[in-house]
Amino acid sequence: MVLAVRRPKQAKGSLRMPIPTPFHPRTSALCTSYRWKQWAGYYAVCSYEMNHEREYFAFRHAAGLLDVSPLYKYDVGGRDAAAFLSRVMARDVRKLKVGQVGYCCWCNEEGHVLDDGTVTRLDDTRVRVTAAEPALAWLDRNRRGFDVALEDVSERIATLALQGPNSREILKQVCGADVERLKFFRATATKLDGLAAVVTRTGYTGDLGYEVWVARDDALALWDALVAAGKPYGLEPAGLDALDVTRVEAGFILNGVDYFGARDCVIPSQKSTPYEIGLGGTVHLDRDPFVGQEALKREVARGSEWAFVGLEIKWDEMERLYDSFGLPPHLPATAWRTAVPVYANGKQVGQATSGTWSPLLKRNLALASLRTPHAKLGTPLEIEHTIEYQRRTLPATVVEKPFFDPERKRA
Amino acid sequence: MMAKSYDAIIIGAGHNGLVCAAYLAKAGRKVLVLERRHLVGGAAVTEELHPGFKFSVCSYVVSLMRPQIIRDLELPKYGFDLLPLDCAFLPLPDGRSLARWNDYARTRQEISRFSKKDAEVYPEYGHVMMQMGRFSKPIIDDVPPDPTSMNPFEILKLLRLGKRFRELGEDNGIAALKLFTMSAVDFLNEWFESDVLKAPMSVSGIIGTFLGVRSPGTAYVLLHHYMGEIDGAFRSWGFCRGGNGAVSNAIAAAARHYGAEIRIEAPIARVLVKDGTAEGVVLENGEEIRARLVVSSLDPNRTFLRLVGKEHLDPEFATSIERFKLRGSSGKVNLALDRVPEFTCRPGDGPHLRGDIAICPSVDYLERAYDEAKYGDFSSRPYLNVVIPSLSDPSVAPPGKHVMSIFVQYAPYKLKEGPAAWPQKRDAFGDAVIDTLAEYCPTLKESILYRQVLSPWDLEQQFGLTEGNIFHGELSLEQLLFMRPVAKWARYRTPIRSLWICGSGSHPGGGVMGAPGQIAAREILKAGAV
Ligand SMILES: Cc1cc2nc3c(=O)[nH]c(=O)nc-3n(C[C@H](O)[C@H](O)[C@H](O)COP(=O)(O)OP(=O)(O)OC[C@H]3O[C@@H](n4cnc5c(N)ncnc54)[C@H](O)[C@@H]3O)c2cc1C
Numbered sequence: 001m002v003l004a005v006r007r008p009k010q011a012k013g014s015l016r017m018p019i020p021t022p023f024h025p026r027t028s029a030l031c032t033s034y035r036w037k038q039w040a041g042y043y044a045v046c047s048y049e050m051n052h053e054r055e056y057f058a059f060r061h062a063a064g065l066l067d068v069s070p071l072y073k074y075d076v077g078g079r080d081a082a083a084f085l086s087r088v089m090a091r092d093v094r095k096l097k098v099g100q101v102g103y104c105c106w107c108n109e110e111g112h113v114l115d116d117g118t119v120t121r122l123d124d125t126r127v128r129v130t131a132a133e134p135a136l137a138w139l140d141r142n143r144r145g146f147d148v149a150l151e152d153v154s155e156r157i158a159t160l161a162l163q164g165p166n167s168r169e170i171l172k173q174v175c176g177a178d179v180e181r182l183k184f185f186r187a188t189a190t191k192l193d194g195l196a197a198v199v200t201r202t203g204y205t206g207d208l209g210y211e212v213w214v215a216r217d218d219a220l221a222l223w224d225a226l227v228a229a230g231k232p233y234g235l236e237p238a239g240l241d242a243l244d245v246t247r248v249e250a251g252f253i254l255n256g257v258d259y260f261g262a263r264d265c266v267i268p269s270q271k272s273t274p275y276e277i278g279l280g281g282t283v284h285l286d287r288d289p290f291v292g293q294e295a296l297k298r299e300v301a302r303g304s305e306w307a308f309v310g311l312e313i314k315w316d317e318m319e320r321l322y323d324s325f326g327l328p329p330h331l332p333a334t335a336w337r338t339a340v341p342v343y344a345n346g347k348q349v350g351q352a353t354s355g356t357w358s359p360l361l362k363r364n365l366a367l368a369s370l371r372t373p374h375a376k377l378g379t380p381l382e383i384e385h386t387i388e389y390q391r392r393t394l395p396a397t398v399v400e401k402p403f404f405d406p407e408r409k410r411a
Numbered sequence: 412m413m414a415k416s417y418d419a420i421i422i423g424a425g426h427n428g429l430v431c432a433a434y435l436a437k438a439g440r441k442v443l444v445l446e447r448r449h450l451v452g453g454a455a456v457t458e459e460l461h462p463g464f465k466f467s468v469c470s471y472v473v474s475l476m477r478p479q480i481i482r483d484l485e486l487p488k489y490g491f492d493l494l495p496l497d498c499a500f501l502p503l504p505d506g507r508s509l510a511r512w513n514d515y516a517r518t519r520q521e522i523s524r525f526s527k528k529d530a531e532v533y534p535e536y537g538h539v540m541m542q543m544g545r546f547s548k549p550i551i552d553d554v555p556p557d558p559t560s561m562n563p564f565e566i567l568k569l570l571r572l573g574k575r576f577r578e579l580g581e582d583n584g585i586a587a588l589k590l591f592t593m594s595a596v597d598f599l600n601e602w603f604e605s606d607v608l609k610a611p612m613s614v615s616g617i618i619g620t621f622l623g624v625r626s627p628g629t630a631y632v633l634l635h636h637y638m639g640e641i642d643g644a645f646r647s648w649g650f651c652r653g654g655n656g657a658v659s660n661a662i663a664a665a666a667r668h669y670g671a672e673i674r675i676e677a678p679i680a681r682v683l684v685k686d687g688t689a690e691g692v693v694l695e696n697g698e699e700i701r702a703r704l705v706v707s708s709l710d711p712n713r714t715f716l717r718l719v720g721k722e723h724l725d726p727e728f729a730t731s732i733e734r735f736k737l738r739g740s741s742g743k744v745n746l747a748l749d750r751v752p753e754f755t756c757r758p759g760d761g762p763h764l765r766g767d768i769a770i771c772p773s774v775d776y777l778e779r780a781y782d783e784a785k786y787g788d789f790s791s792r793p794y795l796n797v798v799i800p801s802l803s804d805p806s807v808a809p810p811g812k813h814v815m816s817i818f819v820q821y822a823p824y825k826l827k828e829g830p831a832a833w834p835q836k837r838d839a840f841g842d843a844v845i846d847t848l849a850e851y852c853p854t855l856k857e858s859i860l861y862r863q864v865l866s867p868w869d870l871e872q873q874f875g876l877t878e879g880n881i882f883h884g885e886l887s888l889e890q891l892l893f894m895r896p897v898a899k900w901a902r903y904r905t906p907i908r909s910l911w912i913c914g915s916g917s918h919p920g921g922g923v924m925g926a927p928g929q930i931a932a933r934e935i936l937k938a939g940a941v
Binding site (some may be wrong): 049050051053054057060061062166168218231232233234315328359360361362363 | 480481482486491492493494495498500513514516517523541545631652762765802803805810811
């Protein structure tokens with residue numbers, strides 16, 4: 001096995017960063033705002049127009065097309081592929097049937113989360129893992145004793161997320177009946193406008209949606225086919241700013257924002273276990289050994305110290321606070337991700353790590369890590385809010401998450 | 412025959428009637444809403460007029476809908492979902508055009524092609540209007556203060572408004588005073604030099620009134636339209652996903668959730684009045700339904716002169732209701748299109764088509780349109796406000812096809828031949844509208860799959876809007892605030908005991924905002940009326 005190095009494609013040997021994704025010729029032509037950021041070393045569009053609003057509403061009302069090629073992708077091949085991944089992941093990957101996708105996290109021996117991502121059983125001997133951070137060395141390190149081949153396919157495969165209520169209709173135009181039957185968190189190999197593709201019914205918007213995986217060289221043909229098919233259905237290319245609003249509405253955590261992979265942490269308090277960040281449901285604890293199992297068992301016996309919750313910030317009080325300054329209520333235009341303290345009766349009990357005004361739900365929402373005794377639904381709390389350079393607090397309540405969970409997502 | 416009894420009967424399931432019903436039901440009252448048509452919504456409805464094409468038949472954009480109501484009734488849960496409009500597009504006959512965007516830098520560039528000075532003044536104007544929108548927000552969220560009252564609460568309320576007024580600062584305060592007296596055009600003349608701004612901006616002052624942009628008092632109405640807010644941002648407009656009927660359906664769903672009963676196809680013939688007290692209603696089929704309280708969401712004319720009847724009214728009150736000006740002046744053309752319309756001045760599809768498109772190239776054009784109407788004709792070249800909601804919300808048309816909504820002014824209810832001449836003139840009116848738009852959009856005619864033309868007479872017949880007035884009474888200065896519908900009766904009560912009003916004919920007026928319904932419910936509960 002070779003440890004593949006991410007090689008910039010634009011000029012052989014060039015080490016210029018960031019590097020373009022396979023869709024760059026299309027996305028850069030459309031990105032009239034020049035609003036880009038770096039995602040895993042790649043150029044990624046924040047918003048195609050100066051404002052992400054239209055892209056957000058496309059996600060929620062029609063369909064948005066998002067380049068997610070920067071995701072790290074690893075193919076694990078061989079007889080032991082599923083068994084191996086069950087050893088390194090908190091989830092028992094063997095339980096996934098062929099054609100099924102599972103949401104997973106993986107931990108170190110102390111039970112601290114390293115990263116989270118999806119695992120897709122492509123066939124009997126091949127499983128694809130996606131990750132927010134590089135994972136090849138770590139997978140390789142745990143490989144001993146298993147008959148598996150690891151391949152970093154991050155650069156070889158180009159991926160588009162097609163998300164929103166019209167995504168199924170659009171996909172049907174280009175790949176026929178295969179997608180119509182595709183259930184939530186399932187994968188299928190198919191032909192898309194003649195291109196060999198894997199389609200998974202997954203995504204990061206919490207809505208009906210798909211991700212389409214093709215060989216790098218087919219990227220532009222895939223983009224063109226989806227854009228042409230999507231036009232009558234209101235498809236819009238969408239960037240990360242719009243995605244960020246949808247992912248908060250969907251209550252999804254983000255590595256590097258709502259928690260930090262244990263390898264990036266300097267002090268223990270920065271680390272998190274799956275239970276502490278709301279990923280407890282992805283842990284299959286009582287089974288043969290996996291990395292972190294002992295520590296996680298101890299945590300379950302003892303009870304977790306932290307919990308990950310949804311908060312709603314009360315509008316009326318916010319409006320009143322602004323009015324007392326003579327100002328109209330002000331909402332940030334984009335989702336925010338600078339953590340702020342959360343208090344219970346004046347004592348800090350945690351932090352809100354990201355949030356957004358939901359134009360759809362008309363609610364001011366946040367995701368927060370709280371000490372367990374304060375994490376029950378309905379708990380009244382206060383969240384820090386800066387107004388005119390003055391630090392104040394606003395009342396907030398622990399509410400149910402996901403905030404947005406339409407039936408069509410699973411239907 | 413006596414049917415079972417209710418705490419309150421609401422006449423009409425327009426959005427205001429539904430809001431009022433929802434609040435009363437939420438407070439535990441037993442409520443029955445009776446609607447004449449086969450669907451709820453009144454002037455906020457979506458109807459599939461042509462297979463696969465869903466039209467916001469009357470109202471077509473939302474801005475004034477009170478955020479408090481959206482939260483209180485949890486409307487997003489029931490499908491209330493707004494898509495903001497990002498552009499106001501003005502095509503011109505000479506091939507030029509102006510698009511104003513929410514992004515100021517972009518707007519400045521557009522305006523400076525006409526006037527560099529106006530481009531800079533534009534945000535200053537927006538700022539002052541925003542301040543005044545804030546000043547007037549408490550006005551539309553509460554009962555109007557009564558300036559003749561000696562009640563300390565009233566005086567306090569006026570003082571509070573006075574304080575807000577002082578907070579506006581001297582310059583803004585003067586601007587506010589001017590707003591009450593000037594014409595829309597005079598007011599805008601103080602700010603801008605170019606017609607491409609003054610024409611489309613002055614139009615807000617005359618929507619739904621039988622006045623011209625140069626008529627005094629129209630400036631205030633500009634502000635009324637600036638009070639709209641979406642998510643705390645003043646002056647923003649949006650489409651409701653699924654059309655404006657989705658607003659009404661969401662409110663109806665919330666009302667039902669709280670236990671309100673809604674009956675459609677139940678036209679009311681009259682209000683049962685005995686000894687000056689309303690005791691219930693009689694349907695057109697003769698069915699009698701009793702309730703402790705009757706709340707009408709119909710326009711004042713219809714409520715008092717048709718359903719109650721003059722015989723129950725004090726003559727002075729009856730006269731003032733008769734004088735209440737309705738004077739419908741607008742119509743609507745709805746089109747199903749087989750393609751995206753293309754404007755000669757800005758060819759191709761693009762974001763400029765996703766907002767509202769105004770046909771009003773100059774102030775004189777608007778004034779000429781008014782002149783024709785003054786003498787009882789529809790304008791041969793009318794003001795048009797065009798939207799293509801299917802570009803933002805594909806759910807309202809088949810893939811690749813579009814719905815176009817065209818709001819038209821002036822179309823006077825009282826034609827010189829009389830209102831009953833409208834059925835003969837309807838097609839000619841529709842043709843004038845299409846011809847006007849086709850001057851900017853030459854392929855329009857061949858792309859039309861279906862057309863619906865609504866004259867003010869049709870609005871009266873189909874939607875029960877007396878004289879076809881879209882706001883249940885003109886939004887002119889003398890019919891607003893503590894004078895809506897008439898002085899001394901601006902607080903949802905009526906001279907008939909147990910009869911209240913909650914429609915657009917009451918304070919703060921017309922538009923899809925729900926405020927009359929909400930404040931009426933609040934006042935009813937506060938008064939312990941049920
Ligand atoms: C063509 C047009 C375009 C407009 N555009 C906009 C816009 O874009 N944005 C905006 O904010 N506002 C707009 N408006 C104004 C807005 O739609 C109205 O002000 C508002 O919808 C009125 O609501 P309401 O509940 O007060 O009354 P209505 O909606 O008129 O409701 C009254 C209800 O009572 C029913 N009714 C009548 N008679 C009887 C009876 N005898 N028995 C039982 N029921 C009866 C009617 O059928 C109706 O459902 C427009 C209006 C029109 C007509």
